[in-house]
Amino acid sequence: MYHTSLWPWFVGHLVDESANRLLFLFPDLDQAPESSLVHMMDTAAKRLAKRECCFAADGQWQIDSQVAVDFLHDCATQNEPVTILGTAFSFVHLLDHLNADAMDFQLPSSSAAMETGGYKGRSREMPKAELHRAITAKLGVPSSRIICEYGMCELSSQAYDGKLGQANAAPRLFRFPPWARARVVSPETLADVELGQSGLLQVVDLANAGSALSLQTEDLAKRHADGFELLGRAELAESRGCSLMNLSHD
Template sequence: MTIAEIEAQFTGLNRGDSSFAEIEQVLETYQRTYCEVYRRFGEKHLPVSAFKHAEIATFPVSEAECVFVSSATGSGLRSRHFVRRLAVYDASVCAAFEAVFGKGPYTIWAHLPGYSTESSLVCMLKILIQRYGDERSQFFLASEPPGNLDATSPLVLFGAAFGLLSLSEAGPWQLPQNARIVETGGMKTHQRDITRRELHARLAEGFGIQEEHVWSEYGMCELLSQAYAQGGPVYVPPPWMHVRVVDPHNPKQILSDGQPGLIAVTDLANIHTVSSILTEDLGVSHGEGFEVLGRFPGSALRGCNFLLESA
């Protein structure tokens, strides 16, 4: 299978499809050949922090059609994801959305105060609004929802966790009962400490909807695919994205369901960077899904020192 064929076909995989392993191996070989950092690191899952310290790409980064930049962390360093083909990201975003929401149309509202135009989340929502949104779909920064809350199309409100919480506290508001709220995380950057369960309860109360209509999206600058959790804590990745929970001290060891460890992702949409990424998120597996428990304490993984020294 060629790289061009993978670009065209990866979103057509079915869950459990045996061709996942074939594509995974083709991409790993390609990425080790052309991405020097990945080749020198040696292990399968590249620590996500590599995107902060090096140019992770299989091609000259000047040829990137887009560069996603993460929000600043305590270190002040930002990850950069060099996207060779935006059409690949578009395909991944749309196929994952359609699998959960259908083809729409929807009234899509995006509340992302403080987010840069270089954010992958901003790009994702631009794609969704353009592809699935009706004429009332929009980004908004105000401390109240835009316009009449009686949307003619089903309403989907996307936003970072504490932005949505602040918006809900400026109310209360009464969204239509068929509305969905999709929080995209971001709790780790805020001073207040809150569990996801408490967050969802407060969002449901503040927006006047049932708690099971508060959903979650898992994504990051370093990945081109997203997983959704529909009214509970368990995210289900799309078929071209495999998520494993591994031992933090030995990432080669995959842990059983219910055992907490580091979330390791293989994202076949990461064709021209590195597909297999070791995140800094603590989680547990639940069958074909996974739950995020928070950040791994310290978020300083073994292997990163080697990466910095060798790359």
């Protein structure tokens, strides 16, 4: 059920037929078999097996910046569009490496990036807009082709805040597939808030056939008619997720 839920929504938002290369700022599945996010990336790599894939982190989630840079350099010189997938922190570490070496890329025009995960209370945080500007400046990927993913190990479905190949107007709104429903609820009553109001995000995921169908998160969101705007974690919420893992770069 997980793969049935994951794949069509991933393809519809992140797969560009002109991008034949994928750079994953993640360890491969053999190195991090317990990570749901790594499992998701492994599924994507296997489904897109005809494309050239590179995993640029080890089992400790240490980014091998040289592997990533070499792969990106080859993409640029061969004029091969690439999709780069990583957590917010892995992008920061790659960008720090590029800054330290006074290096940047102008990747081919159909290149893209998928960014997921927050900073979970760690230092070296970058506001999302600043991070995306840095990705554009150092990698040449325009903001319209930087797609954010929202998901967690308790869910079988993921939400994205845009689609490659279409205009993604501000504010960027996350949308789940039709078999999952996002609600923004009052923390006091758990009733739906009014349109334009903020509250806690609740997700009902029918693809969770073997686990809880409804999940109450501690993520803050603003309710819109056709999606939700992610605002961050509720105050005093426990830090969690893949971006909390020990990440570094060479």
